[in-house]
Amino acid sequence: MLKTFSIGGIHPAENKLSAGTAIQRLPIPSEVMIPLSQHIGAPAQPIVAVGDTVLTGQLIAQANGFVSANVHSSVSGKVTKIEEYTDGNGYKKTAIVIAVDGDEWDPSVDRSPGIKRDISLTPEEIVNKIGEMGIVGMGGATFPAKVKLSVKPGQCQVLIINGVECEPYLTADHQLMVEKGDEILIGIKVLMKALQVDKAIIGIENNKRDAIDHLSKLAASYPGISVQALKLKYPQGGEKQLIDACTGRQVASGALPISVGAVVQNIGTAYAIYEAVQKNKPLIERVVCVTGKPLQRPSNFIVRIGTPIRTVIEATGGIPADYGKVIGGGPMMGRALTNLEVPVIKGTSGILLMSKAESKRGEVSNCIRCAKCVSACPMGLEPYLISRLSEKLMWDECEVNKIADCIECGSCNYTCPSNRPLLDYIRMGKAKVMGIMRARAAAAKAAAESAQKQ
Numbered sequence: 378m379l380k381t382f383s384i385g386g387i388h389p390a391e392n393k394l395s396a397g398t399a400i401q402r403l404p405i406p407s408e409v410m411i412p413l414s415q416h417i418g419a420p421a422q423p424i425v426a427v428g429d430t431v432l433t434g435q436l437i438a439q440a441n442g443f444v445s446a447n448v449h450s451s452v453s454g455k456v457t458k459i460e461e462y463t464d465g466n467g468y469k470k471t472a473i474v475i476a477v478d479g480d481e482w483d484p485s486v487d488r489s490p491g492i493k494r495d496i497s498l499t500p501e502e503i504v505n506k507i508g509e510m511g512i513v514g515m516g517g518a519t520f521p522a523k524v525k526l527s528v529k530p531g532q533c534q535v536l537i538i539n540g541v542e543c544e545p546y547l548t549a550d551h552q553l554m555v556e557k558g559d560e561i562l563i564g565i566k567v568l569m570k571a572l573q574v575d576k577a578i579i580g581i582e583n584n585k586r587d588a589i590d591h592l593s594k595l596a597a598s599y600p601g602i603s604v605q606a607l608k609l610k611y612p613q614g615g616e617k618q619l620i621d622a623c624t625g626r627q628v629a630s631g632a633l634p635i636s637v638g639a640v641v642q643n644i645g646t647a648y649a650i651y652e653a654v655q656k657n658k659p660l661i662e663r664v665v666c667v668t669g670k671p672l673q674r675p676s677n678f679i680v681r682i683g684t685p686i687r688t689v690i691e692a693t694g695g696i697p698a699d700y701g702k703v704i705g706g707g708p709m710m711g712r713a714l715t716n717l718e719v720p721v722i723k724g725t726s727g728i729l730l731m732s733k734a735e736s737k738r739g740e741v742s743n744c745i746r747c748a749k750c751v752s753a754c755p756m757g758l759e760p761y762l763i764s765r766l767s768e769k770l771m772w773d774e775c776e777v778n779k780i781a782d783c784i785e786c787g788s789c790n791y792t793c794p795s796n797r798p799l800l801d802y803i804r805m806g807k808a809k810v811m812g813i814m815r816a817r818a819a820a821a822k823a824a825a826e827s828a829q830k831q
């Protein structure tokens with residue numbers, strides 16, 4: 378029997394419209410806008426100025442602290458602006474704007490076509506190289522990969538690779554597994570060496586039989602790596618859900634995967650790590666799935682970071698006149714984009730256009746206490762309750778009821794027969810409570826340090 382995670386979960390319609398569509402390279406645009414903050418943590422610090430010329434792959438902004446990431450130019454050309462812009466979610470961010478002039482690469486990048494199999498770097502050198510090349514989690518979480526790999530020898534017992542891609546519509550990881558199997562497996566070997574672990578499991582949902590068969594065949598030549606076919610269930614790509622599905626281990630509330638000896642990385646991240654460590658190539662491009670029923674040709678593209686979202690959508694045959702909304706990511710966890718001029722960033726796994734009919738929210742009615750949201754929640758929460766507590770600004774009660782454990786999967790919203798906007802309130806409450814928790818931890822740390830000095 379196929380494995381899956383044990384608590385909650387739902388089965389939304391798959392709608393994988395772009396499945397089986399070969400990855401096409403999108404032409405380089407005439408201008409790119411490269412944000413300094415494409416990752417969880419502090420924004421990077423620019424090291425170029427307006428008027429500078431840069432090469433493709435050149436470092437243009439340096440990580441600003443342990444939880445931060447380097448940013449490289451995805452094109453060659455001239456820096457024309459370093460300015461504030463409003464991102465797709467309405468937040469102010471700073472970006473480096475570059476007018477493109479050809480595509481001249483930094484000579485340190487190995488652009489030879491062959492696959493490089495021998496891994497010559499030491500574990501410590503690998504982790505540093507991954508940091509240097511600006512690699513972040515590419516499933517959408519954008520956590521700097523170096524941070525997750527900074528574990529003590531012996532602490533990690535199993536590396537889990539997330540090839541689940543359980544979000545409806547999205548197919549970027551699926552297609553990458555089909556087209557770049559060897560590179561992904563070498564990337565996994567690199568990760569295993571960095572973590573000093575001899576076991577890796579690639580978890581893939583059973584709707585991607587071609588990827589399961591292809592990687593299983595290749596993995597026979599890579600000792601320690603196995604492929605685990607998983608039963609279809611959303612949100613299996615959540616870290617805790619995937620660890621449960623692949624190993625049966627449960628990560629406690631508030632704990633990290635390493636507490637059960639696991640480290641999880643995404644398939645796209647494993648590929649980026651292959652390129653970073655074996656080819657000295659920074660994270661300057663990624664596979665983006667551009668999909669949705671209103672589009673002429675849902676597609677998988679490889680896109681330079683900084684390319685405007687509008688340009689990427691136009692490449693599918695034009696922007697349809699009658700679409701309802703554009704989502705950055707998939708329909709379950711993605712967020713509606715407020716404008717199409719924003720750039721593709723390291724975490725852009727998908728762009729989804731929804732029709733007007735699909736975009737329309739159902740009429741909200743009273744909670745009927747059916748508990749469907751409770752049964753669906755993969756974190757064992759009570760969504761109807763924490764949503765209500767957040768709506769009433771009752772932050773202490775939200776914290777007690779573990780709102781910070783919410784992985785924002787949207788399963789509760791999906792199941793609610795009363796169309797209650799559960800996730801909107803839960804997201805708001807979670808952000809507020811996590812801010813309170815961070816402030817409390819900082820105050821406690823400051824008090825402890827001051828007591829030590831006395």
Ligand code: SF4
Nearest residue numbers: 754783784786787789
């Ligand atoms: S969004 Fe949060 S509360 Fe709702 S089902 Fe997912 S984890 Fe549970």
Ligand code: SF4
Nearest residue numbers: 744745747748750793
């Ligand atoms: S699913 Fe909706 S109606 Fe049912 S208990 Fe949850 S919030 Fe209430």
